[in-house]
Amino acid sequence: xxxxxxxxxxxxxxxxxxxxxxxxxxxxxxxxxxxxxxxxxxxxxxxxxxxxxxxxxxxxxxxxxxxxxxxxxxxxxxxxxxxxxxxxxxxxxxxxxxxxxxxxxxxxxxxxxxxxxxxxxxxxxxxxxxxxxxxxxxxxxxxxxxxxxxxxxxxxxxxxxxxxxxxxxxxxxxxxxxxxxxxxxxxxxxxxxxxxxxxxxxxxxxxxxxxxxxxxxx
Numbered sequence: 012x013x014x015x016x017x018x019x020x021x022x023x024x025x026x027x028x029x030x031x032x033x034x035x036x037x038x039x040x041x042x043x044x045x046x047x048x049x050x051x052x053x054x055x056x057x058x059x060x061x062x063x064x065x066x067x068x069x070x071x072x073x074x075x076x077x078x079x080x081x082x083x084x085x086x087x088x089x090x091x092x093x094x095x096x097x098x099x100x101x102x103x104x105x106x107x108x109x110x111x112x113x114x115x116x117x118x119x120x121x122x123x124x125x126x127x128x129x130x131x132x133x134x135x136x137x138x139x140x141x142x143x144x145x146x147x148x149x150x151x152x153x154x155x156x157x158x159x160x161x162x163x164x165x166x167x168x169x170x171x172x173x174x175x176x177x178x179x180x181x182x183x184x185x186x187x188x189x190x191x192x193x194x195x196x197x198x199x200x201x202x203x204x205x206x207x208x209x210x211x212x213x214x215x216x217x218x219x220x221x222x223x224x225x226x227x228x229x
Contacts, residue, residue, distance in 0.1 A: 028117035029146025037179030044105035045153035060141035061155035082115030
């Protein structure tokens with residue numbers, strides 16, 4: 012899991028950040044990216060792609076990465092921006108925000124997937140990087156846990172949709188709730204499964220972008 016990092020250091024790059032995202036596919040909520048700088052030759056047994064970990068293990072890894080990383084940062088792009096610029100560009104923007112938010116500035120960033128970001132520095136895209144690079148795996152855990160917690164907050168703000176369970180993904184329960192209740196402010200209104208029900212939106216006093224409490228990150 013450190014082979015890519017070691018090879019990148021041999022190329023002359025000392026500070027390396029792994030970058031990954033969570034939330035490209037859901038019908039609701041933000042896309043969240045994280046950037047993580049790990050110490051050289053760190054060992055975190057069991058750390059891998061967040062999707063392969065149980066919730067309990069992800070939570071433990073979240074705390075471990077926060078404590079042991081040299082630096083980490085989160086970038087969030089909300090559903091209204093996703094609708095404005097599309098999910099691919101929103102994902103790239105969230106990744107850029109995460110990298111720009113690092114206090115420990117990287118010489119090179121390793122990005123999960125095959126899409127580079129608009130960052131003025133050296134970067135490498137790594138397909139399936141969250142299972143090949145420890146830095147990217149660490150970022151995947153930070154991004155996933157952060158987004159899951161944000162969606163749990165949304166479950167309180169917008170009851171009835173089940174955000175705490177499915178985290179905004181298109182489960183049968185979620186799709187039925189959209190059909191019954193209509194989309195809420197954090198639904199992605201350009202996504203199939205939501206846009207068909209836009210006529211059911213009711214005026215809400217709190218309509219608009221949701222402000223999330225991010226204190227759980229510290």
